[in-house]
Amino acid sequence: MKLIVGLGNPGKQYDKTRHNIGFEVIDELSARLDIPLSQAKLKGLYGAGVVKGEKVILLKPLTYMNLSGESIRAVMDYFDIELDDLVVVYDDLDLPTGKIRLRQKGSAGGHNGIKSTIAHTGSQEFNRIRVGISRPQNGMAITDYVLGKFSKEEQPDMEHAVKKASEACEAWLEKPFLQVMNTYNQ
Numbered sequence: 100m101k102l103i104v105g106l107g108n109p110g111k112q113y114d115k116t117r118h119n120i121g122f123e124v125i126d127e128l129s130a131r132l133d134i135p136l137s138q139a140k141l142k143g144l145y146g147a148g149v150v151k152g153e154k155v156i157l158l159k160p161l162t163y164m165n166l167s168g169e170s171i172r173a174v175m176d177y178f179d180i181e182l183d184d185l186v187v188v189y190d191d192l193d194l195p196t197g198k199i200r201l202r203q204k205g206s207a208g209g210h211n212g213i214k215s216t217i218a219h220t221g222s223q224e225f226n227r228i229r230v231g232i233s234r235p236q237n238g239m240a241i242t243d244y245v246l247g248k249f250s251k252e253e254q255p256d257m258e259h260a261v262k263k264a265s266e267a268c269e270a271w272l273e274k275p276f277l278q279v280m281n282t283y284n285q
Contacts, residue, residue: 100154102180103128103268104171106189106212108246109144109161117232118164118245120257121188121212124230125157127265132157141177142170153272156180167212168219175220186226186271187216188264190245194231197256199264201280202227226276228264230257 105121113119129136134148134157145158156178160170175185189212194200204224207213217223235244249257267283 100156100178100180100184101272102156102158102171102174102178102185104158104160104167104174104185104187104216106164106167106187107159108163109159113246115248116246117190117249120190120230120232120261122159123257123261124188124228124264124268125159127261128157128268131265131269141173142166143174145174150269150272155272164215165211166215168215168217171216172219182220182222182225185220186228186268186276187213188228188230188268189213190232191229192232192234192241192245194229194233196231196233196249196253197260198231199260199267199283200229200231201267201276201283202229203276203280226271228267230260230264 105125107113107119107122129146132148132150134146134155136144136146136157138145142162143158143160145156147156156174158174160167162169189210203226206223207217267279270279
């Protein structure tokens with residue numbers, strides 16, 4: 100069984116913001132894999148299905164970003180999911196807008212959703228897909244930036260990044276994560 104988590108914040112005011120790119124990837128996967136997000140429990144919104152013989156759970160934690168690990172831990176415990184069978188998709192200020200980067204482990208890098216995930220899983224060694232949102236220009240506060248929407252110029256790059264991150268998640272359902280990294284980290 101595989102668990103794919105997209106980080107973000109619940110609520111209309113956060114739709115299509117930089118910080119919610121993980122939610123957008125989960126929405127894309129939900130449509131591609133025909134797995135509706137119909138269960139609202141375990142501190143999240145999730146759906147389960149079978150893809151190419153593999154049971155798959157798609158999760159959007161509803162705890163707000165800083166407490167994402169609570170929902171991830173609850174789902175992992177409920178479905179008895181191992182850390183190796185988890186991938187977390189989230190926004191990254193240190194990557195150019197629209198670029199994706201896959202990693203098997205690492206620090207939180209200042210990302211509160213990943214800090215919470217590390218705290219609740221007890222490990223930094225879990226698969227992740229970082230989606231670049233770049234850093235704010237001219238002294239804009241990080242909080243205002245990540246909770247802001249993409250510009251019209253950025254939208255095509257972000258749509259492409261959501262599709263690439265979704266493809267990488269789908270590839271992981273059939274291949275080891277290291278092999279998927281070698282394909283998508285170019």
